[in-house]
Amino acid sequence: MMAARATMAFSLGFHIIFAAIGMTMPFFMSAAHYFFLRRGNAADLELTKLWMKGVAIFFAVGAVSGTVLSFELGLLWPRFMLHAGPIIGMPFSWEGTAFFLEAVAIGLFLYGWKRMHPWVHWATGLVVGISGFVSGIFVVAANGWMNAPSGFDWVNGAAQNVDPVKAMFNPAWAHQTLHMQLAALQSVGFAVGGIHAFLYLRGKAHDFHLHALKIAMTFGAAAALLQPLAGHIAGQHVARLQPAKLAAMEGHFETSTHAPLYIGGIPDVEMRQMKWGIPLPGMLSFIAHDDFNAEVTGLDRFPEKDWPPVLVCHIAFQIMVGIGFAMAFIGLLYFWFLRRGVFPPWFLGILVLFIPLGAVAVEAGWVVTEVGRQPWIMCGLMRTRDAVTPVPGMVYHFYLFLVLYLGLAAATVWLFARQVRAAQTRISLKFHD
């Protein structure tokens, strides 16, 4: 059971990074490509092709790791899929369609230079982004259903009166997809912007990298500024749909009005209190219910066997929120410096630090979503332990994927670093200023 959980967590954690890149990076690429077609500038073409290679590598690894996930739903959680398949298969069938289009479009874009009308070719690149983005929405909607199961009646441990449309547009789909799609844009935007900031500081082709940085960071910073709002909406829905998850995220043990929000702190599950946190009185009530005096359900309303792991949820949540606010602040600074037209080196240095942080926040956010739903796989209806496969020796399955994915991650990073180094040399020669 722990092995199955670990395998799923690891596969998802691996895939989400590639998926986030695959569904946002094509937009940056299309933007650069647009500038090239409009202005005929050699630097824009170089940038388009540079980002195209990134898209190609990450898309391919994302596609195969996504295939693994579609099988793993059954390999790890067959008893869940037996019930959930008919109810929540719908977003997956649409996701399959969107992903198919993405695969076709990426083939056309990658190899279609000089074979198509330039603007048709440009459009295929945009289709890669749009279909990737849409397929991301479908998958997250399916995850939303696990948090807010709907579209069926649960009678004696089986689903009846299945309504797949209602299941797809479950109460959690909208806020979760909004939150995730923005997260993908901001984390990838910051990472790409950060890499170009690094190359700007190190290299000779300053204009080239500044231009690249502006494209990526405009997407990233805009998303980062919208994200606190999306996070707030998500928080309010979680308060209503999954009060135990919210309580675990916030380390809120006792139901109370005028509930405090803790910054930092370690929840002590034994003593049922928060340690070392800075309380902001009434803030949790406000965040959850728009009212400083509202009652916020605490963990005491649930039997302890239905508690999610409080410590993990709280820490992951703090990491996500901390990075999220830092990114929003940096996003604000970015637009300020963009208006002034000059980016000071210290700001670019900070951007370099943010290369991995968006990904960390995305991972932390998924930890909150998934760990916070435990012990349930279908919130309130089916426990994860009742869904797990009967196949013995799952721990070896986990080791296999651990080795495979760590190897693949290392290989991808290595390949990517080689690409960046080669590009840096080429670009410095061609576009130095």
Next chain:
Amino acid sequence: MIEILIGFIGASLWLYILLGGIDYGAGILELLPAGALREPRKQVINQAMGPVWEANHMWLILIVVILFMGFPGIFTTLMISLHLPMLALLLGIVIRGAAFTFRHYDAIQAPTSQRVYTLLFGASSLWTAFWLGIIAASLNRGTIDLETRSAWEAYILPWCGLYPVAVGLFIICIFVFLAAVYLIGETEDAALRQHFTRHAMLLNWCVVFSGGGVFLASLAERQSLASAFVRNPATLGVMVLASSLFAALWRFIRAGRIRLTRAVASGQVTLILLGWVLLYAPNAVLTRQKPLSFYDTASPPATLWQLVLALVIGSLFIFPSLIYLFRVFKMKP
């Protein structure tokens, strides 16, 4: 409605075997010696596969999605009983896709690293094709056991045996055969054409022999499969037709008629698939207890409707774009 879905599964399977099969076969071909033609062969395969392999791979995902949404009973049975072959398949798929992409996008095209990618790509293509065969064979072998308490009978015996291995080898031969036939038309280089032609003819024999091996293995396992195959007029007819096409195939290959060769070769493979499907339709999986048919395991009608809707609307987008993809890359510029 169930028939429409069976149609979609059948069509996806057919396209996956033909198009995906060429991609697998191309990878396996790269393991075979080619002397000085090694590098040009790699280039041709890169060009032929690069734009389309990801789209070709999607047919498999489509099958998985239709199964878990429309026929969850079949999906979960397979994922439990055939856990290990599925795992092996996934391992192959991941390494194969990564190796092929890395080979093309490595910024430094050094001979050593390229050799490693090619080896990984070839070996994982071989491995994945083999496990596809094992899984296909296990569907109708009748050894999946839903009630046993023994781990050996539940998770190993369903797929372990002579017959699955024979089918695995058969699939490998079919894929390489398809790839060799297909690649003849993808190059203008006479020596390389000769190389692919020779392989196509050789693999043709391999398909025949390994097909015979499947029958023998089935007899050796005392399955009713072989006798059922011979007794069923439909499957027998399909088999005879597939075999008689060999004469045509050899003439077209010799005459250098590329399109006709491709059509006949894919026709043969289609007939083999058809024979296999006819043998035990409408059951999807045979188990020790009872056959699982599409009809018994179907999801509620509301779900099936949504699935059909998604597939039909999806097809309106997918097929035109696929046709466009193949037109752009498969027409000589």
